């Protein structure tokens with residue numbers, strides 16, 4: 001398919017105008033929104049006002065005057081709309097890692113007669129690491145992390161499993177779990193489910209309430225475009241709230257933080273999942289970034305995401321590029337919004353692409369990821385990435401040793 005045909009698809013795209021809501025560099029094709037979302041223009045104005053007026057002039061009075069203290073709940077509710085959660089079940093706080101710790105602890109407390117956290121071997125490492133940390137802290141009589149292959153998840157759900165912890169869209173190959181079906185299967189065996197929505201929130205329609213999900217966490221800086229290190233969010237179904245606590249019992253989760261009582265008493269609802277003072281600059285940026293979603297349905301976003309991915313995949317298969325293998329499932333219902341390719345020289349190829357203005361990323365040992373963020377990526381982006389990839393492979397430029405040096409972040 002020629003670049004011209006990709007441009008024609010842009011002409012028929014009902015979401016094409018949304019790109020104007022983002023501040024994108026002119027000379028780049030940005031396909032890494034699954035790792036760090038692009039900058040929404042609404043963030044500029046918000047941060048400028050926050051720094052100049054709220055922090056600079058109003059100083060500490062802003063906690064009340066500009067409702068800084070309510071931001072975790074306010075931002076949580078904006079995210080709730082995107083993940084199918086009724087009010088009072090989502091709060092914005094900390095990182096996914098920290099929120100996993102809180103919710104895994106809650107899950108074990110809700111299932112005191114069970115001790116296993118069941119997860120997938122190739123889940124995102126931080127999810128596994130946090131499970132390992134909690135198991136180390138509580139000891140094997142109270143908590144064990146068990147990891148199995150994708151195909152063994154359901155058969156491993158025995159009466160010891162307190163919680164099944166999964167990521168809906170796998171960060172390596174982009175494979176999508178059937179969240180509704182797995183949730184039902186796990187619950188029928190008495191386990192709770194905790195879903196990591198890092199690669200779903202804002203790009204895949206999720207119905208946490210309708211699918212009876214117990215718990216979820218998600219990322220503020222990927223498809224929600226909240227900026228580097230933006231706070232994450234957590235969801236706990238109302239039926240589980242107020243029954244147990246969580247061990248990071250900081251003052252922001254206290255029933256009455258400003259009474260400064262010596263004894264901890266958890267606040268009701270999601271508030272008790274806060275620990276310390278929220279980073280207001282980051283949270284305000286995420287708050288402003290979420291306004292981009294106003295008036296747009298997740299179904300429309302998903303439709304464009306699937307079409308972008310399909311055009312890219314079809315063309316990859318048609319061009320039959322040397323050494324390239326498609327890792328992401330071809331069928332839309334089985335994938336999120338990224339397409340992963342493998343190649344023995346994946347790292348060097350990703351570096352050549354980045355140098356040519358096609359921003360992708362690399363995941364060890366041999367994966368190149370192309371993340372499609374339908375709010376700002378156009379079909380021409382996909383076409384340009386394909387042409388650049390083909391040129392890179394044919395020219396052999398990636399064999400130059402200067403493309404072998406890895407930075408701290410890949």
Ligand SMILES: *Cc1c(COP(=O)(O)O)cnc(C)c1O
Pocket residue numbers: 095096097098124126127167171196198199219232
């Ligand atoms: C990006 C990502 C995270 C990030 O965790 P943080 O603690 O917020 O840095 C966690 N889980 C998954 C699946 C991710 O893709």
